[in-house]
Structures are given as C-alpha cells and as structure tokens.
Amino acid sequence: MKEKEIKNYMDKLHISREEAEELWLADNDYTENEEQAELNKKATAVKVDTGVEVVKKPRKPREVKVSDEKRELFDGIRNFLMENYNNVKVIRENKMILVQINDKLFDLNFVEKRPPKK
Numbered sequence: 001m002k003e004k005e006i007k008n009y010m011d012k013l014h015i016s017r018e019e020a021e022e023l024w025l026a027d028n029d030y031t032e033n034e035e036q037a038e039l040n041k042k043a044t045a046v047k048v049d050t051g052v053e054v055v056k057k058p059r060k061p062r063e064v065k066v067s068d069e070k071r072e073l074f075d076g077i078r079n080f081l082m083e084n085y086n087n088v089k090v091i092r093e094n095k096m097i098l099v100q101i102n103d104k105l106f107d108l109n110f111v112e113k114r115p116p117k118k
Contacts, residue, residue: 066094070112077108 009020026033087100097108
C-alpha cells in the first residue's frame with residue numbers, strides 16, 4: 001500500500017522518489033511537515049459561516065413520578081430521624097436525606113427499582 005501511494009505521488013505530482021517518501025511520511029503522521037503544519041494552523045483558525053442557524057427545540061420539563069409507597073417510606077424515615085437525631089437535612093424531597101451523627105455524615109438515597117421485564 002505504501003509503495004503504491006509513493007509511486008502515485010511521483011506520477012501525479014512529478015516529484016522525485018525522496019520527495020514522495022517525505023510526503024508519504026508527513027501525510028501518515030510519521031513526520032511533521034512545517035508547511036503542512038502551518039496550513040493546518042491557518043485552517044483551524046478560520047471559522048466557516050454557512051448561514052444556517054442551529055435552533056434547539058426547548059425540552060419539555062421532565063415529570064418526576066413518585067409512587068405513594070416511596071413517599072410514605074421517605075416520610076416515615078425522615079420523621080423517625082428528625083425525632084431521634086439533631087442534625088437531619090432533606091437534600092431533595094422524596095430522594096435524599098443527610099444525617100450528621102457526631103462528626104460523621106450519612107446520605108440516605110431513596111431509589112425505587114422497576115419490576116424486571118418479562
């Protein structure tokens with residue numbers, strides 16, 4: 001493959017074998033060609049304006065569905081913790097509770113699992 005491309009460079013560009021080999025090495029990232037690096041730098045600096053505006057559609061708000069069982073469990077545990085411990089914070093309603101006991105912090109994360117698909 002390499003030899004075929006080098007011969008193609010020699011025929012099409014009318015250059016010597018040595019120049020064709022250097023070109024092949026630069027094209028395949030084995031060496032760095034200063035001229036090619038300069039052109040790449042100029043090309044990346046140019047911003048092409050196609051005139052087309054990309055307009056993102058607004059997402060509809062995500063609806064979080066919380067089951068009655070999860071809400072009941074969350075409220076029961078929260079009430080228990082608030083009665084028995086001093087430093088209890090609800091981080092996200094029906095989702096996460098933070099409890100501090102002495103100098104240790106505990107996160108309680110409530111995740112309801114879906115039934116397995118059949």
